[in-house]
Amino acid sequence: MTAILEARNISKQFGGGLFQPPPLTALDNFTMKIETDPPTITAVVGESGSGKTTLAQILLGILPPTTGELLYEGKPLKSLSKREHRNFLRDVQMILQDPYESYNPFYRVDHILRMGIRRFGVAKSRAEEQKVLVDALEAVGLRPEETLGRYPHQLSGGQRQRVMVARALAVRPRVIIADEPVSMVDASLRATILDSLQTLARDYGVSVIYITHDLTTAYQIGDNVLVMYRGVVAEAGDAELIVPNPLHPYTQLLVGSIPRPDPRRPWMEEQQPSEIGRSADPDKGCKFANRCPHAMEMCLEVQPPAYQVDDHRVASCFLHREAAKSEATDLTDVFVTPKGHESSAAD
Ligand SMILES: Nc1ncnc2c1ncn2[C@@H]1O[C@H](COP(=O)(O)OP(=O)(O)O)[C@@H](O)[C@H]1O
Ligand SMILES: [Mg+2]
Structure with a gap:
């Protein structure tokens, strides 16, 4: 259709x-x-x-x-x-x-x-x-x-x-x-x-x-979330997968900054960029590298593609390259159908 x-x-x-x-x-x-x-x-x-x-x-x-x-x-x-x-x-x-x-x-x-x-x-x-x-x-x-x-x-x-x-x-x-x-x-x-x-x-x-x-x-x-960072999709797919268990360091940062009821935990556990990330040119490679605690050499050079890490999620991050099934061209391929409608999608 x-x-x-x-x-x-x-x-x-x-x-x-x-x-x-x-x-x-x-x-x-x-x-x-x-x-x-x-x-x-x-x-x-x-x-x-x-x-x-x-x-x-x-x-x-x-x-x-x-x-x-x-x-x-x-x-x-x-x-x-x-x-x-x-x-x-x-x-x-x-x-x-x-x-x-x-x-x-x-x-x-x-x-x-x-x-x-x-x-x-x-x-x-x-x-x-x-x-x-x-x-x-x-x-x-x-x-x-x-x-x-x-x-x-x-x-x-x-x-x-x-x-x-x-x-x-x-x-x-x-x-x-x-x-x-x-x-x-x-x-x-x-x-x-x-x-x-x-x-x-x-x-x-x-x-x-x-x-x-x-x-x-x-x-x-x-039903699905699409996390954007400086014009690129960091992570996208089933909300039930992403929010409880974010894979992209930027989504992790967003989840970490949700205020929590525990007063002993600071609101913003701001991550520090890695030593490598600190030297990142924000217009080259991964756009999040200069804030990323996991930035590696390759992140400074190449923009990571959207790796399909499981049936219902993509993450644009080299940390997940090994685990990825493939590179997704269309994000919507991983999107889930809302509950109660699973069968009608195939009609
Ligand atoms: N009409 C415009 N002219 C120049 N820059 C723009 C214009 N609209 C948006 N931008 C720039 O594009 C980027 C994305 O903006 P925007 O789409 O408004 O983001 P968001 O809605 O997520 O805050 C920002 O850096 C913003 O400054
Ligand atoms: Mg806006």
């Missing part, structure tokens, strides 16, 4: 033009597929600057890649007909970090939701439109009578963020890309929003790309 979206060997560089700083590679030879049958939640994790937003914008077709291609239903974005392009715009929706910034303060919630419904001709009548709108709000745990008719500033931060999810859902997309949707809200709201993202996948058949700098929430809702 054709994936709804496919990033094929995509790289994105910024700058490097005349009178500009030297080029910066925000995304480096990135390949993955997004499937919707069954719907899955993929969590993209990495610290600030790792290329997550660049990836999101490329998948949404907002940002053109420098090299490589984005395919929608098997066709390059550039070759889509007008009608296909419209389907793409409807099928792939986004949820942003700060919903307040993206709302027009003079529009009521109804209007915000109706715009998308009308733009994509989701409803055939007024009555149907109302139903789509109410369903979308209820799907994200909002009460229509408490939300409709209000202006964005009359809602709490959590309500606003859920309206964003409802707005995306109302156009009946097949993929939702959520770029740090909970980083601006407090812990109690975080749980409800993450819940509504899970509802999208479970009950509405929408595949979710959940982007975050926080490994804890990635583990909480991701």
Whole structure:
């Protein structure tokens, strides 16, 4: 079956033009597929600057890649007909970090939701439109009578963020890309929003790309996780394998920096780079070498490929070269199908 979206060997560089700083590679030879049958939640994790937003914008077709291609239903974005392009715009929706910034303060919630419904001709009548709108709000745990008719500033931060999810859902997309949707809200709201993202996948058949700098929430809702470091994939695959037992030194660092209940353990057990790693040129070889406690000579010279270390994980690290079965070209080959859907993937 054709994936709804496919990033094929995509790289994105910024700058490097005349009178500009030297080029910066925000995304480096990135390949993955997004499937919707069954719907899955993929969590993209990495610290600030790792290329997550660049990836999101490329998948949404907002940002053109420098090299490589984005395919929608098997066709390059550039070759889509007008009608296909419209389907793409409807099928792939986004949820942003700060919903307040993206709302027009003079529009009521109804209007915000109706715009998308009308733009994509989701409803055939007024009555149907109302139903789509109410369903979308209820799907994200909002009460229509408490939300409709209000202006964005009359809602709490959590309500606003859920309206964003409802707005995306109302156009009946097949993929939702959520770029740090909970980083601006407090812990109690975080749980409800993450819940509504899970509802999208479970009950509405929408595949979710959940982007975050926080490994804890990635583990909480991701079927698969994809750990990014400076534009490259450090480790990817089954969340149940990676988070409890990370193999890449960068993932180990992320896991190590999750606050633990034991007060005797320091929050950040910052690893020290190895003697060799300290001399690493950050633009050559493994991008993590200058922070890596295990860096070896070869890490300074060659960028490690994505080694498939078992059926459901890849790790781009020479430490795992011996144990690897092969080098993976498409990360998604190792991804797991969410529980309860194992058989439908083969249909
Ligand atoms: N429009 C841009 N122009 C120049 N550099 C950019 C631009 N957008 C992002 N970058 C750079 O690309 C890298 C990745 O950024 P980004 O994708 O925003 O990462 P993240 O979302 O993981 O924080 C960063 O080093 C950032 O400074
Ligand atoms: Mg970002």
